[in-house]
């Protein structure tokens with residue numbers, strides 16, 4: 286069983302690689318971005334609140350995000366392994382996750398760190414065409430990633446295995462490296 290965290294800048298290929306991993310490792314794929322978007326589509330209260338932040342490229346407040354994940358991790362499909370995609374994104378979220386996992390008696394297997402340079406990331410985001418993918422919000426999201434999310438890697442350095450993956454080039458080639466690393470765990 287593997288319990289993974291995927292970390293990477295917006296446009297680093299997290300979603301694409303998560304789909305390959307899900308296909309081969311049969312684990313629950315938990316994407317906070319997807320969960321928020323689903324709530325927006327269904328016009329829920331949570332969706333309306335999250336949208337205010339997402340439209341600007343800001344982070345949805347930790348309390349809302351942490352509560353949503355805390356409920357999600359209790360669901361049955363997580364018992365055979367999961368992959369967190371887009372969470373945690375702040376040190377506060379990482380600390381809350383530590384507590385949650387401790388109380389559920391779950392151990393993290395690894396953190397997968399997808400690395401792509403700014404030019405590659407921008408190219409991918411601008412070709413994706415999602416409603417929050419305009420130049421202004423992209424800049425904001427990349428800054429937030431560097432200032433708030435990247436420091437999470439240090440938080441995990443002495444707690445679990447951190448696997449660095451160069452996420453440049455063809456999705457299948459990037460995945461071949463990921464698959465190899467995960468099979469070696």
Ligand code: AMP
Nearest residue numbers: 317318338339343344345350371372374
């Ligand atoms: P993503 O699909 O991962 O690119 O996320 C899209 C947007 O959802 C982000 O720009 C944030 O506004 C929000 N979001 C997703 N995950 C989180 C999180 N862990 N904490 C706060 N906001 C988040």
